[in-house]
Amino acid sequence: MNAVIKPAPAAAIAPRFPALPLGGLAGTSFKHEHLAAILAEGAQRGFFEVHAENYMGAGGPPHRALEAIRRDHPLSLHGVCMSIGGERPLDLAHLKRFKNLVERYEPALVSEHLAWSTHENTYFNDLLPLPYTVATLGRVCDHIDEVQEAICRPLLLENPSTYVAFRESTMSETDFIRAIVRRTGCGLLLDINNVFVSATNHGFAAREYLADFPLSHVGEIHLAGHAEQADDEGYPLLIDSHDGPVANAVWKLYEIVIAQCGPIPTLVEWDSNIPDWPILKAEAAAAQAILDRCHTIVEDRHAAA
Known part of the structure; x- marks a missing residue:
């Protein structure tokens, strides 16, 4: 009689990679052109983030590179194609690939992202904004x-960079995000460049937006560069381009x-317009x-208490 072998509970399965600490660290996007330079430096302080959709194949060079990075560094997995705000149901095949990567x-x-990027069988290259209504929520x-x-x-849900607003919105973006957190228990990814881009494009104050943002739920922050343009009427128009320094x-x-x-x-x-590794590394070092200054101040306050 053949024995029935039951799979071990999830908690009993040994992790494939070390559970490296992430608190208080800065990181960079991982780009394959930087792999040799990163490996030559060996394990270093910081973490790397990758777009999930670049690693949804079964194997090959992309996975070998990511495995080499992940052995010594924490990883942040950032999806860009889930279309969380889309009207249609989530693509279950895509969700399964995403789950497998996790x-x-x-x-x-x-x-x-708090955005949508698909319509029926059409897939867009952009993360498109949403009307902030009860139905959308x-x-x-x-x-x-x-x-x-x-x-x-x-x-973690990322706040969007936007170039248009919807007349039918019945709540502010920060109220909408706050309601999402309350109903789902998700965390937030605060993209500060997105805040600045949207504030400039729509004429509101970035500091006021941040004062109303549910900061206590933020688990990660994004910084990036943007491109400066002008709209048809000559007003400033910022594009969330990720192609230059912060x-x-x-x-x-x-x-x-x-x-x-x-x-x-x-x-x-x-x-895009990806620089040599030392330039990107310097942005993370900044x-x-x-x-680190913040950490020192917090420690000094605790020591004085």
């Missing part, structure tokens, strides 16, 4: 619940947030310096 690489953080929360149930962990105004907003919230893990995104 299980395969055991990332410290997992995130997606219900749909977004249902989708987040579905993702969180699949990956068995909280999802702007001074965004650094200032970041310092305000860190001073208020403490050293939250911070990722510098740079996705963020790390701010995080």
Whole structure:
């Protein structure tokens, strides 16, 4: 008689990678052109973030590179194609691939966007904005619940960069995000460059937006560069391009947030016009310096208490 071998409970399965600490660290987007330079430096302080959709194949060079990075560094897995805000049901095949990546690489953080990017069988290259209504809120929360149930962990939801607003919106973006957190228990990824881009494009104050943002639920911060243009009427128009260094105004907003919230893990995104590794590493080092100053201040306050 053949014995029946039951799979071990999830908690009993040994992790494939070390559970490296992430608190108070700055990181960068992982780009394959930087692999040799990163490996030559060996294990270093910081973490890397990758777009999930770049690793949804079964194997090959992309996975070998990511495995080499993950052995010595924490990982943040960032989805860009889930279409959380889409009207149609989530793509279950895509969600399964996303779940498999979470299980395969055991990332410290997992995130997606408050946006939509699909319509029927059409897939867009952009993360498109949503009307902030009760109906949209219900749909977004249902989708987040579905993702969180699949990956068995909280999802971090990223605030969008926007270029248009909807007349039918019945609540502010910050109220909408707050309601999502309350209903789903998800965390938040605060993209400070997105805040600055949207504030400039729509004519509101970025600091007021941040003052109304549910900062206590932020588990990761994004910083990135943007492109400066003008609209048809000559007003400033910023594009969330991720193709250059972080702007001074965004650094200032970041310092305000860190001073208020403490050293939250911070990722510098740079996705096009990719520079040599030392330049991207220097951007992360600038963020790390701010995080370290904050950590020192917090420790001094505790010592004096």
